[in-house]
Amino acid sequence: MFEWFGKVSFCPSTKVDAFAQHLKDGRIMGSRCKGCGRISYPPVADCPKCLSGDFEWMEMSGRGTVMTLTKISAAPAGFEDEAPFVIGVADLEETGRCLAWFGKTIPEEEIRIGMPVQVVPRIFEDIPEIKVYYTLEKPGTTWTKGSSA
Ligand SMILES: [Zn+2]
Secondary structure, eight states: OGGGGOSSOSOSOOTTTHHHHHHHTTOOEEEEETTTOOEESSOOSSOTTTOOOOEEEEEOOOEEEEEEEEEESSOOTTOGGGOSEEEEEEEESSSOEEEEEEOTTSOGGGOOTTOEEEEEEEEOSSOTTOOEEEEEEOTTOOOOTTOOO
């Protein structure tokens, strides 16, 4: 199911590939180790702390703050026709970091390091090769199926 992420798929199948299905259902999921309770985002099947392979899914709030950002003009293979676009890394409230495109609720000139953002699951309708993704949006933005706002 990881091939849902796009034009270039380096990892078509993993133990956490239900992540993509959860995104399609509108949920951002991390993992919680059943051995030691460590929370991970992105989700990991095998705990780096206690090495247990036993985990459960945990829904994330999606709330975070912008840690860094960049404007991509020379896009990676497969995304040449999307450039230029702005991507950022958000520090998530619970744990972990999330690399994503900025959504339409945050105009490029308003993007600042440290600003609060909401990670919002998306189903891509403009690019057929990409089924699911997520964007960084203004706090309070909610997921709605087929919404491009
Ligand atoms: Zn663990």
